[in-house]
Amino acid sequence: MQRYTPLFLIAFVFSLVLLAGNTYLTGYADQTGAKTNKSITVYTTLPVEHVAILAEAYEKSHHVKVNFVPLTKEDLLSRIKTESTVPTGKTDLVLADKETLLQSAATHVFSPYESEQTDIISDKFKDQNGDWVGVWYDPIIFCANKDYLLTLPVIPNTWDALVALPNVRIGITDFFAADASANLLFTLIAEYDENKVFTFLNKLHPKVVQYSKYLSTPVRMAGMGEVDISIAVQSETIRYMNEGFPLTIIYPTDGTAYKLTGVGILKNAPQKAAAEQFMKWLTEDDVQFVLQQNKFFFVPTNQSTVAYKLFNGKNLTLFDNYSDLTLQQKQAVMDRWVKNIRLK
Structure with a gap:
């Protein structure tokens, strides 16, 4: 009989790989007295317990405050459509499910973004024009x-x-x-x-x-x-x-x-550079470490990450x-x- 072994012990192994680096960064930040001096705003359809974890971890490691605004899909679509009419908006990104991202992209509110990380991600997990990219599923x-x-x-x-x-x-x-x-x-x-x-x-x-x-x-x-x-x-x-x-x-x-979660940067984002850094972080190993520490086990779309390489269901x-x-x-x-x- 063929058995399928899942991610099962990834959280433990993954933590050993990243623990030293994360401990060093935290200690370094404390020694230099770095303070949060930037903030970005993210509209999201994700549960509050998910985004609260992400906000805390990102502010701790990057000294950028992430203001998540949880919304229903309908409210999110309405807000970004209304706010897209001004040159400089008040929201930087959308972190949401695939359906919400597709409907958002159809209204041309996103600023195309590509990077070394997004280039690695399979086409099935991202918008063909670079409007949004999936980060985990x-x-x-x-x-x-x-x-x-x-x-x-x-x-x-x-x-x-x-x-x-x-x-x-x-x-x-x-x-x-x-x-x-x-x-x-x-x-x-x-x-x-x-x-x-x-x-x-x-x-x-x-x-x-x-x-x-x-x-x-x-x-x-x-x-x-x-x-x-x-x-x-x-x-x-x-x-x-x-x-x-x-x-x-x-x-x-x-x-x-599968349920895909992805992110896109809004065209009139007031903090576009900071938004790009946050988007990059969402495709890397650190975010998976944070999620797994808090018992959220998703499959990263970035196949170059340690978390994906430890995933036994690659032929899924x-x-x-x-x-x-x-x-x-x-x-x-x-x-x-x-x-x-x-x-x-």
Whole structure:
């Protein structure tokens, strides 16, 4: 049987690689009495707990205060469109999910930026005109209970193989409950077609023990043996594995969805040079070290980083097609799922 070993101990190994350098820089800053004398403003759709960690770490290492403004996608798009009409704005960057970045770029609010770091990043993770670049992503994987896998003659490493398992108990986050889960549904439709996806979901439904409210719940259930395999985000799975839960990651060989986070500099950014430095930092190893220290485990898009080189899922197949469904079309898909599958 082929087993897939994930990022599991990367946080520990990665910390050994970077600890000396980070300790030295901190000590040097204290000795010189360096003070924060610059600030940048970043609109973001990321959770507050994520950006608070980034702001603290960047100010400590670069002495630049990062003022994050958490917004919904709709509010963010409205603000940058309104503020783009003045020569010098009050916001420097946007740090957000791919959908928000695509819609922002369509209004021509970004200033193209390229560097040695962004050049290394695969074209699938960045805008072709340089308007924005992806910095990390979180793939959907199969999170399997180790004891359950021992009972199987073959590891289920495709979507069809998963639903074909007899008597399997499956966990998944409700498509209405989290963006990452909804993104899986819409990406599957973009990759295949709606009817084929609903045929798959019909086969999946009788095996689902619970449509959870949180991304972490299916992972915990697999770790506790309450389900056999969960369809889950990798970041939560690694967090639970590092806490000792008996889990194994299986990467679907026929492809999977992923949630991409990226960044773009606004055309009228008041602190463009400082914004470029922050963008550069987001593509480097230090930011991954900070995230992993705080139990956030994402895959960096920059393949030259230590974090990526330690990632065992380098052959992970990601779906190429991106969902371009309108808000109304997405709602129609959700309504169809609820009516024909969820409430059956």
